[in-house]
Amino acid sequence: MPWRQNPWFETVLEAQRRAKKRLPPSVYAALVAGSERGRTPEDNQAAFAELQFAPHVAGHQSERELSTTVLGIPISLPVLISPTGVQAVHPEGEVAVARAAANRGTIMGLSSFASKPVEEVAAANPNTFFQMYWTGTREQMVQRMDRARAAGAKALIATLDWSFSIGRDWGSPAIPEKMTLKAMWDFAPEAIIRPKWLWAYGKTGRVPDLTTPNLQPPGGEAPTFFGAYYEWQQTPPPTWEDVAWLREEWGGPFILKGITRVDDAKRAVDAGVSAISVSNHGGNNLDTTPATIRCLPAVAAAVGDQVEVLLDGGVRRGGDVAKALALGARAVMIGRAYLWGLAANGQTGVENVLDLLRMGLDSAVLGLGHKSIHELSRQDLFIPQGFERHLGAGDAGAAASPSTAAGSSAARRSTRPAARRPRKPAAPASAEAPVTPPAPGSPAPDSAPQQ
Ligand SMILES: Cc1cc2nc3c(=O)[nH]c(=O)nc-3n(C[C@H](O)[C@H](O)[C@H](O)COP(=O)(O)O)c2cc1C
Numbered sequence: 001m002p003w004r005q006n007p008w009f010e011t012v013l014e015a016q017r018r019a020k021k022r023l024p025p026s027v028y029a030a031l032v033a034g035s036e037r038g039r040t041p042e043d044n045q046a047a048f049a050e051l052q053f054a055p056h057v058a059g060h061q062s063e064r065e066l067s068t069t070v071l072g073i074p075i076s077l078p079v080l081i082s083p084t085g086v087q088a089v090h091p092e093g094e095v096a097v098a099r100a101a102a103n104r105g106t107i108m109g110l111s112s113f114a115s116k117p118v119e120e121v122a123a124a125n126p127n128t129f130f131q132m133y134w135t136g137t138r139e140q141m142v143q144r145m146d147r148a149r150a151a152g153a154k155a156l157i158a159t160l161d162w163s164f165s166i167g168r169d170w171g172s173p174a175i176p177e178k179m180t181l182k183a184m185w186d187f188a189p190e191a192i193i194r195p196k197w198l199w200a201y202g203k204t205g206r207v208p209d210l211t212t213p214n215l216q217p218p219g220g221e222a223p224t225f226f227g228a229y230y231e232w233q234q235t236p237p238p239t240w241e242d243v244a245w246l247r248e249e250w251g252g253p254f255i256l257k258g259i260t261r262v263d264d265a266k267r268a269v270d271a272g273v274s275a276i277s278v279s280n281h282g283g284n285n286l287d288t289t290p291a292t293i294r295c296l297p298a299v300a301a302a303v304g305d306q307v308e309v310l311l312d313g314g315v316r317r318g319g320d321v322a323k324a325l326a327l328g329a330r331a332v333m334i335g336r337a338y339l340w341g342l343a344a345n346g347q348t349g350v351e352n353v354l355d356l357l358r359m360g361l362d363s364a365v366l367g368l369g370h371k372s373i374h375e376l377s378r379q380d381l382f383i384p385q386g387f388e389r390h391l392g393a394g395d396a397g398a399a400a401s402p403s404t405a406a407g408s409s410a411a412r413r414s415t416r417p418a419a420r421r422p423r424k425p426a427a428p429a430s431a432e433a434p435v436t437p438p439a440p441g442s443p444a445p446d447s448a449p450q451q
Contacts, residue, residue, distance in 0.1 A: 007345055012316040012337045012353055019343035022197055024190035026173030027088050031339050033284040035165045040291070041283030044314025047291035051323045052382040055367035064365045065372040066358060067105075070308060070331050071155055071253040071274055073127050076105030077358045078373060079321060082282075082312045082333035083131035083157060085113025087225060088208035090342050091201050097342055098125035100350035104358070109157055109333060110214070112144065113228060117213040122152040129255065130214075131157040134242065135232035144215065145250055155274070156250040158243065161258025161281050164233060177226045179207045200346075244271040255310070260295045261392025265303045275308035275330075282313055282335045290389045293324060297378075298390040300328025318360015322368070326376040 009015045020028050034041045066077045081101050090096060094116040098108040102125040109129045110121045122128040130148035132141065145156065176183035184207060191198045201207060215231075216222035223231065238246070247254045256268045257277040268276050278296045280289040292313035300309045311324045312333035324332045334357070341349035365373060368380045 007348070008352060009341075009344060009349075010356070012340060012356060015340035015344045015349060015353060016336075018345075019340045022194060023089065023343050024187070024194050024197060026175070026187075026190060027197075028343075029171075029173040030175070031086065031089070031336060031343070033282065034287070035168055035284055036287035037169055038283070039288050040280055040285075041314070043291040044280070044283050044293070045291075045316060046314075047293045047387070048314055048317075048320045048323055050384055050387060051293070053319070053322075053364065053368065054380055054382060056369040059369050060366055061369065061371040063371065064362055065374075066361055066365070068331060068373060070107060070310070071255075073107060073154060075107055075127075075331070077321075077354070077361065078325060078329075078331035079315075079354060079357050079361075080107040080129075080310070080331055080333045081109050081338055082277075082279075082335040083109040083111035083114070083129075083159070084335050084339060085111035085212070085225075086339065087115045087210050089339060090346055091204045091206070091208075092346060093342075094121050095124050096347035097338060097350050098122075098128060100338075100341075100347045100354065101125050102127070104351055104354040106354065107154075110153075112214045113212050113225065114214060115208065115211075117216075118148050118151040118153060126152060126154075128153050129155040129157050131159055131257070132246075133159055133162060133232055134238040134246075135228070135235045136215075138245075140217070141246065142249055143218065148214075149250075149252070155253035155255060156246075157255045157257050157277075158246055159257045159279075159281070160238060160243070161260075161279065161285055162232075163286050165286055175226075176210070177224050179209055240267050240271055243268070243273075247272050257312075259299060260289060260292065260389075262298050262302045262390065263392035265299045265392075269303050269306050273307060275310060276303070277310040277312055277333060278329070279312045279333075290391070293320075293327065294387060294389040295391055296324065296329060297327045297388050298393050302393070304328050315357075318357045318362065319364045321357055321361045322364035322373075322376055323381060325373055326378060326380045 009018060019031070068075060068078045070080060081097055094110055094114045098110070098121045101108040107127045107129060108121060108125040109131055110118055112130070112132045118128070118130055130153035132144060148156070176186070210225050211222040212225055212228045213222045215228050243256065253274045255275040255277060256273045258279050258281060259265050259268060259276045260278060260280055265276055278292045278299050280292055292311050296309070296311050303309065308330045309328055310331055310333055311329040312335060315321060315324070315332050315334050316337055321332050334353070337353050338350045341353035343349070345352060361373070365376070368376065370376060
């Protein structure tokens with residue numbers, strides 16, 4: 001590069017390029033995540049590009065309103081931080097992200113698989129939402145919710161779409177269970193070629209410990225990432241009655257994240273949720289699930305007057321935010337976009353990403369001739385034929401709802417199934433065997449500790 005690099009990056013894609021250069025390859029790969037063919041993460045982004053704007057040439061507004069509320073909380077732009085269970089990206093981790101979100105006037109979503117405790121994160125951003133999977137016993141879930149509530153979390157995000165898909169055609173990074181001396185030795189060749197990353201951790205005198213402090217039992221130790229993933233795999237999956245129980249136990253604003261189908265959205269409303277996120281886990285889960293922006297219009301039309309509808313998946317530009325709002329989302333959540341920013345430039349990098357989204361959104365609202373994001377509508381877009389997916393709405397090509405097809409979920413599963421699924425653990429019992437993380441850029445899947 002002939003010129004001195006400006007620490008400010010001008011697109012999220014540039015932040016991703018810088019993250020790739022800065023992070024050890026296995027950490028970077030865990031953020032890219034995806035599963036199987038990687039079609040869903042690809043479609044999440046490609047679908048936004050298929051939607052086209054219909055801008056005006058005159059009559060533009062000189063001042064534009066970008067603020068809104070989510071679950072009653074005022075935010076200065078309709079972009080929230082989506083929870084990501086990742087480790088080893090940056091020594092300040094989710095605390096830096098929370099500070100950046102607070103500085104830019106928005107909400108922090110904290111994963112229960114994250115590297116920093118909810119107390120520290122909520123202290124950095126009073127508008128923190130705590131995310132949980134359906135994992136462990138009910139008593140453990142209650143204890144985790146009590147802790148998050150005591151820390152000041154303002155809402156619970158229940159992510160229920162995970163189905164433990166395994167494997168990526170392009171391979172997965174080897175991830176140690178613990179940062180033992182041997183694991184550090186094995187990891188050293190990767191770290192040494194990333195001196196800025198190494199120095200950032202070196203200054204703190206600590207190595208990433210790959211544990212999940214938000215799942216720490218009272219008086220016990222925080223489980224390792226893989227230990228937490230194993231518990232999750234062994235937990236019988238939830239019924240809709242379990243969802244209603246979880247919501248009631250939490251007792252406050254409750255978001256169900258992971259919905260792509262209209263019938264599920266309606267059931268979520270029946271279970272009493274306050275909001276849903278149309279989400280496919282950033283494409284890290286069941287590959288070939290369609291892009292969330294394709295599923296949004298049908299879901300928003302079905303339940304948008306009863307609960308707040310959010311969307312996450314593939315948002316990289318302010319224009320994407322405008323498109324999601326035009327198709328019925330109240331706000332969007334971002335995942336990789338802020339992870340790239342965090343990797344590229346810490347807290348400032350996350351602020352940089354939020355600023356880019358704000359400016360891009362403002363540019364779209366300006367071009368479309370509106371004075372507020374609340375005026376965005378389908379009329380602002382050209383939507384190609386066949387773009388939308390009406391999953392679970394009974395249309396051609398969509399599966400019938402499980403309740404009509406095979407009896408109610410209550411009938412198919414008991415509320416507290418006692419049997420454990422006969423599944424082989426994806427994580428190794430032995431601490432140091434490098435493993436191929438099962439999917440979600442995440443724990444092993446999407447919360448994959450990145451190393
Ligand atoms: C590396 C990684 C880890 C993630 N971990 C979690 C998690 O712990 N909990 C959760 O609800 N979603 C998790 N997600 C999904 C995000 O919350 C969000 O749905 C997704 O990233 C949105 O897609 P995007 O990355 O294209 O913005 C993770 C995503 C990634 C990329």
